[in-house]
Amino acid sequence: MNExxxxxxxxxxxxxxxxxxxxxxxxxxxxxDFYVASRTVGPRLNAAAISGEYLSAAxxxxxxxxxxxxxxxxxxxxxxxxxxxxxxxxxxxxxLRRSGAYTLPDFAEARLASPAVRRLAGAFVxxxxxxxxxxxxxxxxxxxxxxxxxxxxxxxxxxxxxxxATVAAxxxxxxxxxxxxxxxxxxxxLLVPALFLVLAWxxxxxxxxxxxxxxxxxxxxxxxxxxxxxxxxxxxxxVTVSGTVDGRRHEEERLDLPAGTHRIExxxxxxxxxxxxxxVADRGSNGGMSxxxxxxxEERPLYAxxxxxxxxxxxxxxxxxxxxxxxTSPHGVAARRTTVVVLGLIGAFYLLxxxxxxxxxLYAPDLTLTGDxxxxxxxxxxxxxxxxxxxxxxxxxxxxxxxxxLSTASGLTMAVAGVLTQDVLPSRGVxxxxxxxxxxxxxxxxxxxxxxxxxxxxAVGLAFAVSASSFCPLLVLxxxxxxxxxxxxATGMLVGGGSALxxxxxxxxxxxxxxxxxxxxxxPALWSVPLGFLTMVxxxxxxxxxxxxxxxxxxxxxxxxEQLAGGQVRGxxxxxxxRAGSWRKVRTRxxx
Amino acid sequence: xxxxxxxxRVVVTGVPRRTRRTSGYYRPRTEIDEQTTLGHTYVRxxxxxxxxxxxGVFAVLVLLVGPLPLVFAAMPDSxxxxxxxxxxxxxxxxxxxxxxxxxxxxxxxxDFARLVEDR
Numbered sequence: 099m100n101e102x103x104x105x106x107x108x109x110x111x112x113x114x115x116x117x118x119x120x121x122x123x124x125x126x127x128x129x130x131d132f133y134v135a136s137r138t139v140g141p142r143l144n145a146a147a148i149s150g151e152y153l154s155a156a157x158x159x160x161x162x163x164x165x166x167x168x169x170x171x172x173x174x175x176x177x178x179x180x181x182x183x184x185x186x187x188x189x190x191x192x193x194l195r196r197s198g199a200y201t202l203p204d205f206a207e208a209r210l211a212s213p214a215v216r217r218l219a220g221a222f223v224x225x226x227x228x229x230x231x232x233x234x235x236x237x238x239x240x241x242x243x244x245x246x247x248x249x250x251x252x253x254x255x256x257x258x259x260x261x262x263a264t265v266a267a268x269x270x271x272x273x274x275x276x277x278x279x280x281x282x283x284x285x286x287x288l289l290v291p292a293l294f295l296v297l298a299w300x301x302x303x304x305x306x307x308x309x310x311x312x313x314x315x316x317x318x319x320x321x322x323x324x325x326x327x328x329x330x331x332x333x334x335x336x337v338t339v340s341g342t343v344d345g346r347r348h349e350e351e352r353l354d355l356p357a358g359t360h361r362i363e364x365x366x367x368x369x370x371x372x373x374x375x376x377x378v379a380d381r382g383s384n385g386g387m388s389x390x391x392x393x394x395x396e397e398r399p400l401y402a403x404x405x406x407x408x409x410x411x412x413x414x415x416x417x418x419x420x421x422x423x424x425x426t427s428p429h430g431v432a433a434r435r436t437t438v439v440v441l442g443l444i445g446a447f448y449l450l451x452x453x454x455x456x457x458x459x460l461y462a463p464d465l466t467l468t469g470d471x472x473x474x475x476x477x478x479x480x481x482x483x484x485x486x487x488x489x490x491x492x493x494x495x496x497x498x499x500x501x502x503x504l505s506t507a508s509g510l511t512m513a514v515a516g517v518l519t520q521d522v523l524p525s526r527g528v529x530x531x532x533x534x535x536x537x538x539x540x541x542x543x544x545x546x547x548x549x550x551x552x553x554x555x556x557a558v559g560l561a562f563a564v565s566a567s568s569f570c571p572l573l574v575l576x577x578x579x580x581x582x583x584x585x586x587x588a589t590g591m592l593v594g595g596g597s598a599l600x601x602x603x604x605x606x607x608x609x610x611x612x613x614x615x616x617x618x619x620x621x622p623a624l625w626s627v628p629l630g631f632l633t634m635v636x637x638x639x640x641x642x643x644x645x646x647x648x649x650x651x652x653x654x655x656x657x658x659x660e661q662l663a664g665g666q667v668r669g670x671x672x673x674x675x676x677r678a679g680s681w682r683k684v685r686t687r688x689x690x
Numbered sequence: 691x692x693x694x695x696x697x698x699r700v701v702v703t704g705v706p707r708r709t710r711r712t713s714g715y716y717r718p719r720t721e722i723d724e725q726t727t728l729g730h731t732y733v734r735x736x737x738x739x740x741x742x743x744x745x746g747v748f749a750v751l752v753l754l755v756g757p758l759p760l761v762f763a764a765m766p767d768s769x770x771x772x773x774x775x776x777x778x779x780x781x782x783x784x785x786x787x788x789x790x791x792x793x794x795x796x797x798x799x800x801d802f803a804r805l806v807e808d809r
Contacts, residue, residue: 173776188744445781
């Protein structure tokens with residue numbers, strides 16, 4: 099990849115983000131402008147903003163890499179990311195908007211009138227947000243490393259600085275513009291190169307064996323193994339080796355490797371000939387986005403698939419950066435319509451990454467061995483087209499990738515900073531929000547620089563599983579079930595979300611070994627979501643005296659169309675509605 | 691709820707709501723605003739119809755998506771079908787389901803508004 103084009107492209111995206119953010123800054127005046135854009139954002143702009151915010155590094159780079167390495171089973175990821183919005187629409191979208199709260203903790207407090215539940219929800223928001231920020235920063239580092247050879251922390255620092263500047267300066271209003279801009283940028287950055295890649299593929303005689311299992315080399319290719327790995331061969335393989343295999347050194351020797359597992363040391367060069375099947379590398383967790391909890395999938399593929407489906411379908415509604423966007427819709431009906439547009443926009447985008455994955459299986463199958471599968475999207479234009487055209491298209495993709503990191507990171511930062519400002523820092527207000535922004539980014543940045551090798555897909559999967567087992571029960575039961583009590587909600591979130599957190603943490607730390615236990619813990623959603631729901635329901639039923647007295651009025655406010663909800667039903671005003679307070683008081687008195 | 695119609699009429703004319711029709715819709719809305727038992731019943735009926743709409747579409751989604759992994763696992767050569775369905779074919783039904791639900795939910799709200807206002 100030619101960095102002469104990619105670096106200016108990335109710089110252009112960064113500058114454009116700052117400029118569009120500054121444009122919003124001039125409009126952002128009051129506190130309520132700052133947080134939720136005064137709720138004047140129309141469905142189309144808001145939908146583009148939600149989509150722009152949602153399509154993260156995992157979507158832009160990770161899905162193509164996963165498909166390239168593990169085949170079409172991984173297409174469940176984009177399907178789940180999209181269908182999550184359908185579930186959100188069915189049960190949450192309009193009532194959540196009508197609840198009139200900024201954040202998930204606001205929702206918890208408004209519904210249950212309990213500061214304790216509010217603090218617990220806040221802790222989960224910060225935890226999930228930090229987990230989700232970590233892969234964005236690491237993905238930025240990976241991209242910059244692939245493009246320029248820069249050290250891994252540099253990309254993370256750039257993203258952190260740009261995001262804290264735009265968020266702290268302009269708040270949500272500017273973020274709405276920035277995010278909407280980022281969606282179209284990301285779509286263009288994948289769509290235009292994809293058109294050229296498909297043309298190149300057709301000019302190549304439209305080979306179709308991408309769908310074959312396993313992928314095969316199309317031409318003689320030299321693969322340099324950067325990290326030691328275990329190669330699993332189903333069949334004997336004849337390969338030319340320079341380096342160390344199974345502890346023996348070879349220099350440009352043709353080797354016949356029998357079926358089984360072979361140890362390839364780092365720095366070894368393997369030359370494959372045309373038609374060779376691409377062997378499967380078993381390297382455990384190497385910090386790439388595509389390694390994931392692959393072992394769990396191989397042991398219990400069906401169980402793992404259903405676990406993935408449940409986590410993504412139900413986890414989307416609880417992601418802090420997704421939820422906060424629904425407060426910017428002007429009313430519940432607009433929130434619903436916005437969600438439909440989001441489904442269309444996200445679905446359109448997700449047609450593209452699998453295409454890159456399929457082409458990657460054809461033209462860059464060696465990436466599975468070098469551990470750079472996440473870079474497939476970045477490298478394909480160069481591999482398939484080459485020359486100046488390939489460089490320019492590669493630069494476009496690189497710019498889009500950076501847009502992905504910036505937009506998701508700013509949305510998450512916004513959500514985490516909101517919680518920190520309202521619940522942790524001593525006083526509210528714009529200045530403390532800026533302090534909260536810096537705090538929200540400092541922790542994951544420090545973690546990504548210090549810890550480094552946390553597998554990215556694991557972190558994202560963990561965020562979804564935790565969100566599905568804690569916030570999904572809270573939102574669904576909170577909106578539809580009158581008998582939910584504060585103790586029930588708190589224990590449900592703790593048991594469901596906590597157990598999911600512990601399970602995936604144990605898997606990542608490698609405590610679980612192999613077999614059934616490993617599969618159960620690596621894909622916790624299938625048992626932790628029902629556990630969360632069940633705990634919440636049972637504890638609520640056991641504490642019937644604790645049902646908040648205002649429940650009926652609050653549920654009426656959640657569900658009544660805005661033009662019907664007047665007087666006391668609308669009460670329980672939050673900060674955002676304070677401006678309308680005097681007006682409402684007059685009206686309530688008139689009605690009474 | 692005031693039992694005396696004269697008193698109620700005084701309140702109606704006393705509240706400046708220029709954007710709305712002033713006759714015929716008042717009573718159930720007051721029930722809801724003042725959180726009487728009857729008002730709660732109105733809200734419950736709306737919640738129930740909205741929940742039914744949501745669960746209906748959710749059931750279709752489960753029936754649509756639920757069996758897919760089993761089908762892929764059972765078929766001997768499913769890779770091509772998997773690419774076609776998961777890579778492309780599943781997205782239009784998702785959007786259509788969403789549009790269907792929005793229409794139902796908005797119709798429920800309109801019906802409810804008519805019930806509450808046209809009495």
